[in-house]
Amino acid sequence: MRESEFLQALHFNSIRCGDGSVANMSVPVVLAVDDEKRGEIGGCERVVLVDGEDRPVAILNGIEIYKHNKEERIARTWGTTARGLPYVEEAITNAGDWLIGGDLEVIEPIKYNDGLDQYRLSPAELREEFSRRNADAVFAFQLRNPVHNGHALLMNDTRRRLLEMGYKNPILLLHPLGGYTKADDVPLEWRMKQHEKVLEEGVLNPETTVVAIFPSPMHYAGPTEVQWHAKARINAGANFYIVGRDPAGMSHPTEKRDLYDADHGKKVLSMAPGLEKLNILPFRVAAYDKTQGKMDFFDPSRPQDFLFISGTKMRTLAKNRENPPDGFMCPGGWKVLVEYYDSVAAASGESKKVLETIQA
Amino acid sequence: MRESEFLQALHFNSIRCGDGSVANMSVPVVLAVDDEKRGEIGGCERVVLVDGEDRPVAILNGIEIYKHNKEERIARTWGTTARGLPYVEEAITNAGDWLIGGDLEVIEPIKYNDGLDQYRLSPAELREEFSRRNADAVFAFQLRNPVHNGHALLMNDTRRRLLEMGYKNPILLLHPLGGYTKADDVPLEWRMKQHEKVLEEGVLNPETTVVAIFPSPMHYAGPTEVQWHAKARINAGANFYIVGRDPAGMSHPTEKRDLYDADHGKKVLSMAPGLEKLNILPFRVAAYDKTQGKMDFFDPSRPQDFLFISGTKMRTLAKNRENPPDGFMCPGGWKVLVEYYDSVAAASGESKKVLETIQA
Numbered sequence: 001m002r003e004s005e006f007l008q009a010l011h012f013n014s015i016r017c018g019d020g021s022v023a024n025m026s027v028p029v030v031l032a033v034d035d036e037k038r039g040e041i042g043g044c045e046r047v048v049l050v051d052g053e054d055r056p057v058a059i060l061n062g063i064e065i066y067k068h069n070k071e072e073r074i075a076r077t078w079g080t081t082a083r084g085l086p087y088v089e090e091a092i093t094n095a096g097d098w099l100i101g102g103d104l105e106v107i108e109p110i111k112y113n114d115g116l117d118q119y120r121l122s123p124a125e126l127r128e129e130f131s132r133r134n135a136d137a138v139f140a141f142q143l144r145n146p147v148h149n150g151h152a153l154l155m156n157d158t159r160r161r162l163l164e165m166g167y168k169n170p171i172l173l174l175h176p177l178g179g180y181t182k183a184d185d186v187p188l189e190w191r192m193k194q195h196e197k198v199l200e201e202g203v204l205n206p207e208t209t210v211v212a213i214f215p216s217p218m219h220y221a222g223p224t225e226v227q228w229h230a231k232a233r234i235n236a237g238a239n240f241y242i243v244g245r246d247p248a249g250m251s252h253p254t255e256k257r258d259l260y261d262a263d264h265g266k267k268v269l270s271m272a273p274g275l276e277k278l279n280i281l282p283f284r285v286a287a288y289d290k291t292q293g294k295m296d297f298f299d300p301s302r303p304q305d306f307l308f309i310s311g312t313k314m315r316t317l318a319k320n321r322e323n324p325p326d327g328f329m330c331p332g333g334w335k336v337l338v339e340y341y342d343s344v345a346a347a348s349g350e351s352k353k354v355l356e357t358i359q360a
Numbered sequence: 361m362r363e364s365e366f367l368q369a370l371h372f373n374s375i376r377c378g379d380g381s382v383a384n385m386s387v388p389v390v391l392a393v394d395d396e397k398r399g400e401i402g403g404c405e406r407v408v409l410v411d412g413e414d415r416p417v418a419i420l421n422g423i424e425i426y427k428h429n430k431e432e433r434i435a436r437t438w439g440t441t442a443r444g445l446p447y448v449e450e451a452i453t454n455a456g457d458w459l460i461g462g463d464l465e466v467i468e469p470i471k472y473n474d475g476l477d478q479y480r481l482s483p484a485e486l487r488e489e490f491s492r493r494n495a496d497a498v499f500a501f502q503l504r505n506p507v508h509n510g511h512a513l514l515m516n517d518t519r520r521r522l523l524e525m526g527y528k529n530p531i532l533l534l535h536p537l538g539g540y541t542k543a544d545d546v547p548l549e550w551r552m553k554q555h556e557k558v559l560e561e562g563v564l565n566p567e568t569t570v571v572a573i574f575p576s577p578m579h580y581a582g583p584t585e586v587q588w589h590a591k592a593r594i595n596a597g598a599n600f601y602i603v604g605r606d607p608a609g610m611s612h613p614t615e616k617r618d619l620y621d622a623d624h625g626k627k628v629l630s631m632a633p634g635l636e637k638l639n640i641l642p643f644r645v646a647a648y649d650k651t652q653g654k655m656d657f658f659d660p661s662r663p664q665d666f667l668f669i670s671g672t673k674m675r676t677l678a679k680n681r682e683n684p685p686d687g688f689m690c691p692g693g694w695k696v697l698v699e700y701y702d703s704v705a706a707a708s709g710e711s712k713k714v715l716e717t718i719q720a
Contacts, residue, residue: 011628072439079432081441268371
């Protein structure tokens with residue numbers, strides 16, 4: 001981003017385009033450089049962007065370098081400057097004090113070479129896939145966690161509602177986030193294995209589901225980030241977006257409360273500039289119904305029958321090799337999670353052993 | 361403001377109106393209530409707003425009460441949560457944890473009864489005044505400081521430029537801010553006396569100048585606040601807005617730097633949603649030209665000839681009863697400032713004497 005785009009993203013969550021129309025853009029997409037790099041660039045008009053192995057991946061033309069005011073960027077994006085925001089610590093705090101922007105020319109599609117590139121479809125490739133499947137409606141589901149049967153219920157119920165609305169072939173875009181996530185989230189590779197099982201075991205129908213990776217990092221920026229999550233899926237061909245309680249939210253890093261009001265994400269999204277045509281599908285809360293032995297929509301008239309299984313609870317069960325109640329997640333999917341936590345435990349045992357050997 | 365307006369102001373600096381158009385609105389205009397007051401209001405549908413003497417001034421209909429998330433409000437408005445932001449300490453930190461919004465019905469025009477109400481013209485009254493004067497262009501100058509000859513040069517030069525552009529009768533709206541300002545700013549009553557002298561002594565032409573009070577408090581919120589300053593003047597009939605270096609800016613309250621980039625105010629204002637039709641007149645920097653003995657536009661080819669006299673420097677001179685260089689401010693205007701600082705010194709001497717008497 002150039003400075004004018006950066007400022008518009010921070011102040012207005014949207015950018016005015018050349019034709020006068022407004023595009024939603026709530027999180028800055030910027031590249032930081034430090035004093036040394038800035039000195040090296042000097043008066044150059046363009047720079048080559050390279051990957052971790054110094055291979056050229058893109059050219060930035062007609063560059064401009066401007067101040068990276070980190071405090072202001074953080075405050076206006078997260079609504080707090082408290083220490084401990086995961087993405088801030090990962091990508092901002094130690095980044096350079098300058099930002100470099102320009103006109104981006106990507107040399108060829110970016111490859112990660114991690115065995116998952118076939119899932120990294122560009123917006124154009126996704127639109128093509130929906131058209132190939134003759135979709136007359138596309139509904140997107142953003143996630144960064146394993147899919148349990150509550151999620152599946154919601155997605156299947158959404159399809160049912162769209163059919164009722166008269167659509168003939170609604171297609172689900174199951175679009176797990178593929179960039180940075182915080183340390184206690186399950187890594188992408190394991191989540192993809194888990195999602196594969198969910199489709200293999202028929203919890204979601206492979207014929208009406210497209211699984212692809214959304215390569216963005218997770219900002220945990222609540223109402224600001226949910227706009228980015230929705231906007232990116234609209235670009236990729238979705239016209240319905242499923243939004244839940246406290247999207248992209250987390251606990252306040254230093255206070256005993258949630259960082260964002262649980263309803264603000266949905267409210268802000270519904271009013272966001274550039275997203276006027278978005279159809280928002282509100283998320284009904286699903287929980288484990290003990291009387292039925294399966295995940296179902298929570299019925300407030302009989303709260304005692306329902307069990308809420310949080311992400312933390314789910315992770316703790318899988319770590320301890322305990323089983324969740326039957327019907328919480330498909331068995332193959334659950335097995336993947338248990339394997340992941342076993343591999344973490346084995347690796348940590350390994351490193352413990354190595355450490356003991358060194359110390360001995 | 362209702363919650364939907366509050367959220368839009370915080371996230372988008374603008375509000376979508378019923379007809380689909382977008383109105384700029386960068387600072388929340390909200391009313392805080394505490395737990396006790398919230399309890400008293402209970403399930404009422406409307407409340408009466410009263411002044412300091414419990415006299416009804418307005419009715420708030422169809423009320424809603426929502427959370428006052430102070431940290432998020434401060435971060436998104438100021439781009440920092442550092443302690444020491446003047447308006448935050450004045451009006452937010454100790455305010456209630458709830459906000460009350462609704463449809464406002466003002467009973468009759470608000471009076472302050474401080475001898476200055478004749479200057480508090482409503483936007484409609486200002487538009488009427490411009491029309492009475494047959495203005496074909498109105499240019500607004502926002503200020504919270506005494507007018508020195510550098511300001512006057514700028515305003516007179518703006519008028520000259522507008523005449524050159526073909527306008528026949530450009531009228532200046534000299535619109536000092538009348539609400540809360542920080543402790544070291546000169547109080548409104550003294551500023552108004554100073555402004556009167558500036559017109560009396562012909563530094564500004566009374567025939568082409570309308571002096572009125574802008575009753576807003578000062579937020580010192582830089583690029584966010586400058587939008588509010590401009591939008592309010594457009595509402596009052598202005599079509600040109602003079603904007604300077606670092607408008608509504610201040611020093612960072614805890615770090616040794618300015619809080620905002622000096623150019624961001626102008627840049628953000630030029631891109632702000634709802635202000636597309638605003639004509640921004642960039643401020644040329646004026647300084648004291650020692651070779652001419654008067655304020656003039658700074659000439660970067662001979663910097664040694666110019667003297668910059670900051671607000672702090674001006675206040676220090678007036679406090680110490682020293683004179684600024686001839687031509688810095690009209691004599692009558694300067695006398696008002698000296699009188700103000702004398703009155704402060706006398707009052708502080710008075711209270712010192714009272715204290716000594718008590719102690720003795």
